[in-house]
Amino acid sequence: MASSFCNLALLALAIAFCVQGTLGDIACENLDHGSCAFAVSSTGKRCVLEKQVRRSGEEAYTCRSSEIEADNLKDYIETDECIAACGLDRKTLGVSSDSLLESHFTQKLCSSGCYENCPNIVDLYFSLAAGEGVFLPKLCEAQRGIARRGMAEIRSSGDVAPGPIQPVKFIGVTPAMAPSY
DSSP states (O other), rough: OOOHHHHHHHHHHHHHHHHHHHOOOOGGSSTTTTTOOBBBBTSEEEEEEEEOOOOOOEEEEEEEEEEEEOTTTOOOOOOHHHHHTTTOOOTTBBSSSSSGGGGHHHHTSSSEEEHHHHHHHHHHHHHHHHHTTHHHHHHHHHHHHHHHHHHHHHHHHOOOOOOOSSSSOOOOOOEEEEOOO
16 A cells, blocks of 8 residues: 555656646747747747738737846746736837836836846846946936935925025116016
8 A cells, every 4th residue: 555655656746747847848939929028938048029010011929039048047927917017018029228218117127016026027127237237226226216306305394495584686787577479
């Protein structure tokens, strides 16, 4: 009885490893356009969505492996939660650092919902920023500083620097009138 249980356990373990190996392999070329962007293949290469326009004018989307490698990540399709939290779109074409120039995107990328919970996306944009000579944590720190300054201005008590103690007198020169159109 004990040996048949042991054999059964070994068989179950072997099947589990085989199934994990077959289901875990992600080839970018086999992904549909709804899951391609921000995915990582089983070789660790990032997947990119590309669009071709056929002679008929019809648009066709294909997914392929890029030369960009993910850091310590393989066989991964990004979650819808991270796509939303980081302000991304599943239909993003290619890979570009251009979005780092948009303050709305940088604000979403640096938000705690994205930066602390979506390591795949943070790793991608960390690499893209580094390619532009920018250190992503510093960029996010600056972004948070801008947000804090904005909130500080909103929350300010409304105190204004005092004006002149005495009325201003113009000596010899009268102020110019604004043009009227």
